[in-house]
Amino acid sequence: MIDRAIDRGFATSLELFASNVVGTDEQKLTVVRQLATEMLDSVTAAISLAYSDDLEAEVVEDQRTRNALAVALLAGQDTSTVTRCSGFEVAESYSVLAVHFPSRSDSGSETLLTQMDVRRMIRNIRAALDRHGSVRALSRLDVRGGVVLIPSDETRDLDALLALLSGAAGVDMTATCAEAPPARIPETVDQLCELLDLVQRIQRPPGLFRFADLAVEYQLTRPSAVRRHLDAILNPLDDHPILMETLCTHLANNLNRRRTARQLSVHMNTIDYRLKSIRKLTGFDPSSADGLWYLQSALVVRKANYQDTESTTSM
Structure with missing residues (x-):
């Protein structure tokens, strides 16, 4: 016409x-x-x-x-008004992603994302979700990150999806994920945000993490006397930063003495001497299975750097 x-x-x-x-x-x-x-x-x-x-x-x-x-799903509110007026359907289950945006590196210094950066990132992320086929995907994002909800029946490979979204945003994002029906989304988001905070505290590289990936670390860092006990294991090394550096490097290198020595620019005999000193100071031998487990667990707690405010409980 x-x-x-x-x-x-x-x-x-x-x-x-x-x-x-x-x-x-x-x-x-x-x-x-x-x-x-x-x-x-x-x-x-x-x-x-x-x-x-x-x-x-x-x-x-x-x-x-x-x-x-x-907003309604994240707050646990009734969605009937929104769906009735818009015709937009609520999925039976969602893949819930708690997402963190890192700061940009600018000339060697870490700078926060500008509002223009954030708006462009969010537009690109939403467009990438639509192109991915998640036409019913929902998101609440801001300068720090946020939450993405993808209907489970539209979810394929979440690891590949996060890589796609990171490419669209122009930053390497970190995210935690879990499945949840609409009624359980608020509590699931709380748990995922807590897990995401843990991922950042223990300095894991960008990527997608599930509870199964960090079950031990998550449990070790729950408020308890156990956490305080593990944290205290490393107290004797506080006055010996070289020994602490050696322990962290040695564990990061999967106990490869040669690689640790090369990375620290010292002889392997020096590494052996420092490991013996760690055993004498802490009472745990890095070369034994039991000693290694305790020292690794103590490092997880120490990196998490939580401030205990609760009173000490008996075991």
Whole structure:
């Protein structure tokens, strides 16, 4: 209907204009062609602008609906009003991702993301989710990160998805994930955020982590007398930073003495001497299975760096 009206308007306008043009047929044709080109440019620009405005309004309204539904699910509120008014369906189950945005490295110094960076990142992440096929994905994101909810029936490989989102955002993101029905999303998010905090404290590299990946570390860092006991194991090394560095490096190198010596620029005999000193000071031998387990556990607790405020409980 719109196309027919445009065609009719073009024809009528050109006929009217041609009837009033003075000159030879060739001159008339040249003028009419120029007019037609100008009219076409104007109409095309007007139609493109109207289409763009209409499309942007639809995108804004769609995102507003998604935001409202995400807020309701994260708060454990009733979603019936949002779904009834929008026609947007709530999934039976969601893959819940708690996401952390790192700071950008700028000339060797860590700088916070600007508001423009964040807005662009969030737009790119949402566009990547739509392209991935998660048309019902929901998200609540800000400068630090946030939560992404993807219907379980639209979820494929979450590790690959996080890599895709990191590429779209332009930063290597860290995330924790779990499955949850709508009613359990609030408590699941709380647990995932706690796990995400642990991942950052123990300085794990960017990537996707599940509870199974950090079950031991998670349990070790729960408030308890056990945590305080493990943390105290390393107290004798507080006055010996070289020994602490050697222990951390040796464990990071999977107990490879040669690699540790090379990394610390010392002889392997020096590494042996330092490991013996660690055993004497802490009472735990890094070369034995039991001693190694306790020292590794103590380092997990120490890296987590939680401040115990609860009173000491008896074992």
